Amino acid sequence: MACVIEGHKAHFYRDELEKIYRLRHQVFVDERGWKDLWKPDGREIDQFDTESAVHIAAFRNGEAAGCARLLPTVGPHLLTDVYPWLCERGPIPRGPHIIEWGRHCVAKAWRDGGQPSRVGAELILGVLEYCLPRGITECTGESDPVWISGFLQLGFDVDPLGLPEVIDDGPVVAVKMTFSDKTLETTRSVVGIPHSVLEPDREEMPVGELRLQH
16 A cells, blocks of 8 residues: 655654655655755655655655655656756746656565566555546656556656756656556556555544554
8 A cells, every 4th residue: 555645744644754854865865865955854855846746755664665645747846946957848848737756666675676666566556546536647857767668558648858868876857747547548558557556635533543554
């Protein structure tokens, strides 16, 4: 299962957010060597982790197993404020129906070699299940080019916004991806999860049921 943590409801998920920030530091700084993101407290958090951010996260045994961050493109986000030069093919796509999908990672213990893991599948499904009912049908992001073929297999329409560039010793390409209910159906079929992966909104749960549902 995956939970949705909207920034303006962060007070319901303080412990979970702390674990998400620490997982991001482990993956992006300790493993991938993105030294510019290093923090002495071991928490990878930046200027975009605001009330506008939405986190999709999966937990196992009370620990963060994977997470992704969604940012509205009508406001500040990485592609406009940090990496605009990656978008070489015209204006950066923005609008209420477009989100930026970033900080996507899975903890080492929950990866499955080069294959999509159960946690990774839950994150992708969680993003689709969150976005589609809200009229969000496109996303932008900065990705390793090797991810493109995987998203094409899941039914996403992937459009590179420029050529790959080397950032922190690895290739990165800006992309726009379009998705629909058909994409959700295809993804469920490919990863073998036919049901919804999202937990109930904690704000809407009775007080006696507020707990980690991992």
